[in-house]
Amino acid sequence: MLAALTARQTQVRVAAIFGGIAALFAATGFAVRWEHAERHGRAARHFARANALDRQLRLDDALLEYRTAVLIDREREEYQLGLADALRRAGRLAEAEAYLRSMLERNPAHGRANLALARIRARQAAAGKEHAAAADDAYRRAIAGDWPPPGPGPAPRLEWVAFLGETSRSSLQTAQLLILAQELPGPEPRRLAAAAALAPAASEERRQLIDRLRAVVQP
Amino acid sequence: MTPPPLLSRLRLNEDQRALLLSVLIGVVTGLLIVCFHVAIELIGWYSRGTPVGAQPWRTILSPVLGCTAAALLVMHVFPRGRGSGVIQTKAALYISDGYVPASAVVGKFSACAISLGSGAALGPEDPALHIGSGIASYLGRLFRLSRSHLRTISPVGAAAGIGAAFNTPITAVLFVVEEIIGAWNASVLGATVLAAVSAVVTARAFLGDSPLFRIPPFELRHPAELLVYGATGLIVGALSAVFIQAIRWLRRQNEKQPPWMAYVRPAGAGLLVGVIGVWMPQIMGPSYDAVDEALHGYYGWQWMLAFGLVKLCCTVFCFASGTPGGMFAPTLFIGATVGGGLGALASLYSPIPMSGVGSFVLVGIGTFFAGVFRAPITSIFMAFEVSGNYRILLPVMVANLAAYYVSRKLEPAGFFDMVARLEGMDLPSAEQLRERAPLRVEHAFEPGPAFAFPPGAAAEAALADLRRCGQTRRLAMRRRGGWSWVSAAQLEDFCRRGFGTESLDDLLPQGRLPHLYPDMPLDTALRLYEEEDTLPVASRAHSDQLLGVLPLASILAAYGLSPKVTRASGGRS
Structure with missing residues (x-):
């Protein structure tokens, strides 16, 4: 009788432990979904604000918003490309290149990143011939690179x-x-x-x- | 214990059940660390707002309120959640038989999520380690592990916590072995690896498998660059000694202040971080994004050096004020930015071609860590695991070991030893354990031309030889290897019984003496002394070559114990 009671208690305990873990799984999934939604939503709002400011030619304000979007959601390439393009137009070529380089390290054949890099090199071409050659290389890689459909x-x-x-x-x-x-x-x-x-x-x-x-x- | 029915049907012994439990510990810890990470992020967004360009009043007010609230929580609601996770885990291992209260987990989780989310210049790894060790201890008690297993289960959970928080299972295991356990224990190692891996897999299932930092390609363009890495290590090592001393000094100053100051200090630290954060938001919170940006050359050397030094000050004030949080992330940030800044500065004036700034930032990540925590192996493997690049090992070893030795020279106590002593505990330091070399046979044995009778020696001749040398006994070599003692009395007996011309090997009993090797630790050797008080010492290269003998009295003398003392204490003499 006592043994049966102990076995029953043990079964209840094991069931409670695994039930608790299942609940923790569910809670974690909910929390992560909440965090992702918040992250993507916030980043998208900053990116949209950046684009609007960019259209109003308020480049400095737009840059801040682009950077915020990138910091919140650094996986979205669109935000990084937007920031790099804005930095290029602001004349901050080294910073712009740093963002593009980190994208190209992951995918050297990234078409849009190579095109953006080519634009930076083209802007630097006035300083020296090696930049013109580097721009040519980047344009070639952009043309032959990976682009989202329907292509460039x-x-x-x-x-x-x-x-x-x-x-x-x-x-x-x-x-x-x-x-x-x-x-x-x-x-x-x-x-x-x-x-x-x-x-x-x-x-x-x-x-x-x-x-x-x-x-x-x-x- | 009464094992659960499924496990009892599997007929697992307790070691195997502990291994299975380590997987469960890893999964539960991984889930909690994901929640911890999410909580920090959400609290950060709702309190501070955007990472850059937030309203200044929010940037200032958020850490003031956050640090104060977190400190109040651990002072009044969850007092067991106070202190460093590493020290609490070591205390569980060495003092309280693996007991970490569940309230410590809840307290650490809530207090650190608030403080880190609101911007305190501390990190989430040490709290994650404490959460992991608490979960392990709780599950161990729930599954009624034996006392010996319960004691070692908290470091297993610690590895799971740090692995999930940092997304680096190898580093987690190495850190726990190097800093908490202090020795390579096979049974604990297996459970630690299982827990760390299952925690990392669980965390990746929810947060994705993207690494903590996006690593730029590493290059070593000229061998002379190693000098720059070494110099960087020396400077960062000196800085890490200053860091430890500053925390000790501030904590001692705190002890002289009236008790109500304990409520003011966290607010003051938060105010400092908030005011600086208006201009340098990079130094707030764990600062992983800023390290990532530094790795890709977003900052000039002036900014990187400024970030490193300002973060150092803010971290010292936050930690010394009693704000809950860990030290790992700040040490990585300080090492990365100071290393990157010095590397970028050197490349401006260097006559040799130099690597990109990202390479210096990457190598710098582990230098401050090595200097502060005195865990050089972990720091080296951490850089390797984070970068996934073998070529980084050489500069990392140069820089980290330089930092380690300079820091140790300038400040003998490592960070955890210093904090443990300030908290009134005297826990064994892994560094001391590493350096306390065990006494070996070579330190005590009597070397020299130790003679042994050859296996074919006749009893009569052997007796004559012994009498000529005035000895009472000598070792006799056996045909199949090994030695036995043969005494003059035994030889006389053989001769008296008419076996004087027989060989010693045929006359002596089959049993052989256990033999020792010069590299054997003396405590291992001691266990071999059963009937004889002197054992032969042989060469490992030629096991039939006798190097000398080791009397028991010489072992006691090597330990500084005279036979008289041991006799008084009931030992063998």
């Missing part, structure tokens, strides 16, 4: 073409225009790309054709 379209290559024109590297620019003439969708953009490729190198005519091409492709 012709925008990165067009941007590179414009940069090559700014840095007076006509032969590479011609080659890229010929690739664009094959890749672009629709007859008008293709015609414009081909015409720009055939126009004299470093001429005003080529520059105007490229501007028209960009206006057609990215209205």
